[in-house]
Amino acid sequence: MAKVAVLGHGVVGSGVVELFHKNKDSIEARAGQHMEVKYILDIRDFPDLPYHDKFTKDFQLILNDPEITVVAEVMGGLSPAFEYVKSLLEHGKSVVTSNKELVAEKGALLLHIAKEHNVNFFFEASVGGGIPIIRPMHQCLAANEITEIAGILNGTTNFILTKMIHDQMSFDDALKMAQELGYAERNPAADVEGRDTCRKICILASLAFGSHVYPNTVYTEGITNLTLEDVAYAEDWGGVIKLIGRAKKLPDGKLTAGVFPAFIGEHSQLANIDDVFNGVLIRGDATGDVVFYGRGAGKFPTASAVVADMIDVAKANTTSKSLSWEDSAENHVVDIQTVPFSFYLRFCSERGDECEAQLRELFPDSTWLARKKQPENEWAFITPVMTGLELQERLARLDEADQLLNRIRLLDY
Amino acid sequence: MAKVAVLGHGVVGSGVVELFHKNKDSIEARAGQHMEVKYILDIRDFPDLPYHDKFTKDFQLILNDPEITVVAEVMGGLSPAFEYVKSLLEHGKSVVTSNKELVAEKGALLLHIAKEHNVNFFFEASVGGGIPIIRPMHQCLAANEITEIAGILNGTTNFILTKMIHDQMSFDDALKMAQELGYAERNPAADVEGRDTCRKICILASLAFGSHVYPNTVYTEGITNLTLEDVAYAEDWGGVIKLIGRAKKLPDGKLTAGVFPAFIGEHSQLANIDDVFNGVLIRGDATGDVVFYGRGAGKFPTASAVVADMIDVAKANTTSKSLSWEDSAENHVVDIQTVPFSFYLRFCSERGDECEAQLRELFPDSTWLARKKQPENEWAFITPVMTGLELQERLARLDEADQLLNRIRLLDY
Numbered sequence: 023m024a025k026v027a028v029l030g031h032g033v034v035g036s037g038v039v040e041l042f043h044k045n046k047d048s049i050e051a052r053a054g055q056h057m058e059v060k061y062i063l064d065i066r067d068f069p070d071l072p073y074h075d076k077f078t079k080d081f082q083l084i085l086n087d088p089e090i091t092v093v094a095e096v097m098g099g100l101s102p103a104f105e106y107v108k109s110l111l112e113h114g115k116s117v118v119t120s121n122k123e124l125v126a127e128k129g130a131l132l133l134h135i136a137k138e139h140n141v142n143f144f145f146e147a148s149v150g151g152g153i154p155i156i157r158p159m160h161q162c163l164a165a166n167e168i169t170e171i172a173g174i175l176n177g178t179t180n181f182i183l184t185k186m187i188h189d190q191m192s193f194d195d196a197l198k199m200a201q202e203l204g205y206a207e208r209n210p211a212a213d214v215e216g217r218d219t220c221r222k223i224c225i226l227a228s229l230a231f232g233s234h235v236y237p238n239t240v241y242t243e244g245i246t247n248l249t250l251e252d253v254a255y256a257e258d259w260g261g262v263i264k265l266i267g268r269a270k271k272l273p274d275g276k277l278t279a280g281v282f283p284a285f286i287g288e289h290s291q292l293a294n295i296d297d298v299f300n301g302v303l304i305r306g307d308a309t310g311d312v313v314f315y316g317r318g319a320g321k322f323p324t325a326s327a328v329v330a331d332m333i334d335v336a337k338a339n340t341t342s343k344s345l346s347w348e349d350s351a352e353n354h355v356v357d358i359q360t361v362p363f364s365f366y367l368r369f370c371s372e373r374g375d376e377c378e379a380q381l382r383e384l385f386p387d388s389t390w391l392a393r394k395k396q397p398e399n400e401w402a403f404i405t406p407v408m409t410g411l412e413l414q415e416r417l418a419r420l421d422e423a424d425q426l427l428n429r430i431r432l433l434d435y
Numbered sequence: 436m437a438k439v440a441v442l443g444h445g446v447v448g449s450g451v452v453e454l455f456h457k458n459k460d461s462i463e464a465r466a467g468q469h470m471e472v473k474y475i476l477d478i479r480d481f482p483d484l485p486y487h488d489k490f491t492k493d494f495q496l497i498l499n500d501p502e503i504t505v506v507a508e509v510m511g512g513l514s515p516a517f518e519y520v521k522s523l524l525e526h527g528k529s530v531v532t533s534n535k536e537l538v539a540e541k542g543a544l545l546l547h548i549a550k551e552h553n554v555n556f557f558f559e560a561s562v563g564g565g566i567p568i569i570r571p572m573h574q575c576l577a578a579n580e581i582t583e584i585a586g587i588l589n590g591t592t593n594f595i596l597t598k599m600i601h602d603q604m605s606f607d608d609a610l611k612m613a614q615e616l617g618y619a620e621r622n623p624a625a626d627v628e629g630r631d632t633c634r635k636i637c638i639l640a641s642l643a644f645g646s647h648v649y650p651n652t653v654y655t656e657g658i659t660n661l662t663l664e665d666v667a668y669a670e671d672w673g674g675v676i677k678l679i680g681r682a683k684k685l686p687d688g689k690l691t692a693g694v695f696p697a698f699i700g701e702h703s704q705l706a707n708i709d710d711v712f713n714g715v716l717i718r719g720d721a722t723g724d725v726v727f728y729g730r731g732a733g734k735f736p737t738a739s740a741v742v743a744d745m746i747d748v749a750k751a752n753t754t755s756k757s758l759s760w761e762d763s764a765e766n767h768v769v770d771i772q773t774v775p776f777s778f779y780l781r782f783c784s785e786r787g788d789e790c791e792a793q794l795r796e797l798f799p800d801s802t803w804l805a806r807k808k809q810p811e812n813e814w815a816f817i818t819p820v821m822t823g824l825e826l827q828e829r830l831a832r833l834d835e836a837d838q839l840l841n842r843i844r845l846l847d848y
Contacts, residue, residue, distance in 0.1 A: 041721060045578055051756075052576070052577050052757045152575075152723065153722070154575060161567045162743075163465070165458055165739040167461075294702075308738065309729060310729065312566050312729035314726070316725035317722065317724075317725075323721060323722045325578070326575070330577035
């Protein structure tokens with residue numbers, strides 16, 4: 023018999039409780055024991071719910087109840103989630119979470135505490151909602167060395183980009199539509215500025231490469247600067263723009279990790295992941311490329327991942343040693359400016375032909391692009407592979423009248 | 436300490452042994468114990484291999500060695516694989532296999548024997564090569580009801596169809612190319628006639644729906660009848676032809692399962708799975724659609740799935756109760772002719788306009804298709820949804836001079 027508690031009764035939390043009631047038989051069959059939600063922690067009251075008697079506002083009640091062995095933290099945010107989860111693990115209770123911020127910022131520490139107290143800290147729901155990613159990646163790792171991860175990890179920005187690409191909607195209009203449909207929050211900064219994607223790629227990279235990748239070490243660029251002109255040039259090049267979270271092991275054992283909009287070839291498996299869907303590509307030395315695709319957010323997809331983790335926790339009798347990672351040394355992630363890429367560059371200039379001539383001289387062997395209604399004084403092209411530092415150097419030689427309208431990296435998946 | 440044996444030193448078997456040596460440290464770290472290949476069973480000798488001393492031709496040696504706790508069966512075929520695996524499980528040894536024929540034909544029985552002897556029978560490598568599918572699906576099942584599965588499960592046929600679609604190669608030329616590249620066997624019947632796909636969809640359906648789906652109960656149609664004309668009409672309709680293995684739960688609890696070429700819309704996640712790649716779509720009530728994509732075959736992808744299973748077996752201390760299914764009642768899978776589909780039909784007739792008029796009368800509300808160089812006496816269209824029986828009835832009313840050139844189902848994923 024496992025008595026469980028759910029911290030937070032928001033979108034995901036209510037989904038967890040509902041799934042527990044709806045699929046009770048199959049959940050218990052899989053867990054091999056009775057499982058029952060004993061407490062739901064929330065500051066609000068829900069007097070009309072059939073399980074209203076399970077609500078409490080008192081975290082200590084849960085912490086000090088020896089019957090509680092598994093807790094689902096689905097509140098989100100760092101505080102008080104971090105303090106709660108830490109205390110619970112220290113009190114010998116296993117925790118599962120959907121909280122990507124918590125795992126991305128505090129994962130190494132919490133995994134360490136879980137191990138010390140012989141309990142588990144699982145977080146399948148923190149990346150990719152209902153798509154099984156953490157465990158399949160863990161499974162891939164068993165007989166593989168993972169060399170690279172690239173993912174479309176945020177449904178809101180992917181919805182906006184899809185509208186820009188397929189319906190020629192402007193960024194602002196697409197964002198407004200996403201908000202109206204409930205895909206984007208009123209304050210969409212964490213999504214459109216790439217921070218949500220950053221947390222998720224940090225979690226995947228930490229697990230794949232074994233040492234914690236902290237969000238503040240990862241170059242993060244959002245999609246707020248993208249225009250329909252960039253989308254049109256990407257189409258001429260033969261692809262689309264996607265917001266990608268990416269991590270790759272370098273030959274010296276260090277990592278490059280980054281979040282940025284990227285040109286992706288139209289035949290890439292990531293190019294056709296549209297709307298609010300997520301997709302993650304895992305490149306392994308034995309498996310080759312494996313891609314996982316599905317709904318990256320939403321009440322029931324995410325709740326189903328939380329419940330699956332709770333079942334696994336109930337079945338486990340020791341700490342998982344391999345679904346874990348160590349804390350990391352400084353300078354573990356290299357400066358993205360030192361990593362070579364091809365760049366898409368778009369310029370305008372009052373200097374006209376003179377600017378174009380200098381661009382052609384500064385960036386030989388580039389592929390020049392065209393779009394409908396392209397103004398005479400606008401140019402766009404794809405540079406050969408170079409580091410960001412090298413690019414900066416060349417750009418510094420341009421005239422003050424020349425304006426770099428956008429700069430987007432290319433990725434080859 | 437787990438001492439293991441590998442039955443068969445073909446493509447997959449040699450990959451397993453090589454991975455065991457190459458990734459020994461990480462495999463042992465994940466298994467939490469030393470793991471060592473003690474025996475390799477093969478009728479051939481390999482005197483030049485560094486591990487030539489591990490080879491044996493004597494299965495009894497493995498069966499009766501109490502040190503052996505885990506065995507990988509990677510020989511393929513039903514006999515002697517079935518007898519070997521059965522004996523091993525009865526002797527209290529866990530078995531992992533890449534043998535889809537074995538699992539599809541004997542899965543329920545072997546899982547039952549494994550449970551009786553408190554050991555495990557795992558088979559991740561039997562479907563989708565190195566793509567984690569069995570376990571993620573098992574994970575999805577924890578808090579989900581899976582309603583439907585559809586997959587491109589055979590790389591050989593998918594390669595042939597890709598060449599037909601993108602390079603306008605004929606079936607025969609594409610098959611020849613696949614054989615030259617080593618993607619197709621000299622006798623390609625099991626692939627091109629759909630039997631390989633059938634075994635794999637049987638395994639997935641058995642796990643998803645809990646009772647064994649036997650290959651001989653599943654309607655199976657291959658790709659040998661497909662022509663470039665059909666490919667052209669599919670393009671006009673707005674999609675591609677793919678060989679799909681599919682299983683779906685019906686409202687009365689019975690199943691429909693089938694393997695057949697199908698028209699798939701160009702925006703489907705299955706439409707862009709090209710070349711030798713595989714992809715599986717799992718539809719769950721909580722997760723929605725989840726797709727897994729990757730290399731469905733090959734030495735190291737498949738071997739890595741075998742090794743991952745061996746690690747899981749070494750870590751497990753009891754039989755997995757939920758990665759399993761029961762034997763099935765008769766009439767568990769309904770006759771596909773009673774299941775409604777839209778059909779693509781292509782006709783020619785010497786009756787000319789008269790035939791066309793009758794087709795338009797017999798199949799009102801159809802969508803008529805066109806192709807380049809379409810002969811005057813050829814017609815192709817998409818029917819409304821109807822059962823195969825209903826279709827047969829209508830076709831029976833046509834003239835003997837009218838020839839049905841092809842009939843392909845539509846699927847909507």
